[in-house]
Amino acid sequence: MMRVNSMLPAIRQRRLVIGHGQQLTEAAALLSDDARHMAVVCDADGMMVGVVTRTDIVRQIQHCQGCACMTMCADVMTKEVITCAPDQILEDVWSTMKQNRLLCVPVVDAERRPLGLLFASDALEALLSEVEYEEELLKDYVMCVGYR
Numbered sequence: 001m002m003r004v005n006s007m008l009p010a011i012r013q014r015r016l017v018i019g020h021g022q023q024l025t026e027a028a029a030l031l032s033d034d035a036r037h038m039a040v041v042c043d044a045d046g047m048m049v050g051v052v053t054r055t056d057i058v059r060q061i062q063h064c065q066g067c068a069c070m071t072m073c074a075d076v077m078t079k080e081v082i083t084c085a086p087d088q089i090l091e092d093v094w095s096t097m098k099q100n101r102l103l104c105v106p107v108v109d110a111e112r113r114p115l116g117l118l119f120a121s122d123a124l125e126a127l128l129s130e131v132e133y134e135e136e137l138l139k140d141y142v143m144c145v146g147y148r
Contacts, residue, residue, distance in 0.1 A: 002130050004093055004107060004118060005086035011107050011116035017042050020049055020074040024060055027052045027073050040106050040114040041077045047112045050077035083108045084118060094123045 004011070016039045018027050030039050031054050041050040052073050060076045061069070083106045084093045097105060097120050107115045 002090040002126060003086070004084055004088050004090055007090070007118065007122060007126055008086060008107075008115065010122055011118050013116065014104075014119065015114060015116035016040065017046075017114055018052065018073055019044075020072070020077070022073050023069070024052070024057060024064075024071040024073055024076060025069055028057050031057065037103050038106075038117060039073075040117075041073050042114065048081070048083070048106060048108055048114050049074070050079045051081050051106060052077045081106060083112075085109070086115065090123055091127060093118065094120070094127060097123065 016030060016036060018030060018039045018041055020041050020043055027039055030036065031052075038051050038053045040048050041052055043049050050073075056076045056078065060071055064071060082096060082100060082102065084096075086107060086109070093105065096102075102120065104117045104119045107118050109115060
């Protein structure tokens with residue numbers, strides 16, 4: 001069974017962290033790239049305390065006066081976050097993501113330090129590759145490939 005840690009290189013590339021005391025406008029700047037949906041909010045010790053998403057920013061902007069917005073990330077972040085650990089089975093994480101309609105989840109270590117983000121599309125691609133490989137092995141076995 002494939003585990004989340006098999007995808008750590010891709011997960012680490014998508015690590016996006018912002019401090020809980022930083023302004024929401026800074027989070028908006030970080031998330032302005034089309035491929036970025038979520039930033040992990042960390043405390044001074046680097047531990048995850050929540051996430052801020054594009055949706056969080058859009059909801060807050062209606063209460064702000066443009067770039068004069070002084071709202072902090074900690075004030076609008078989502079505090080109850082579904083996360084996963086590197087040693088979790090990828091299929092279980094994918095099921096949780098599907099059930100909760102999540103595009104991505106933070107991957108955190110035992111101390112809740114963020115390692116990066118696992119995207120649903122990457123998880124699904126890895127799971128499909130694993131199934132295709134198992135299918136090929138089964139086909140080779142049935143066809144007696146490599147046996148005499």
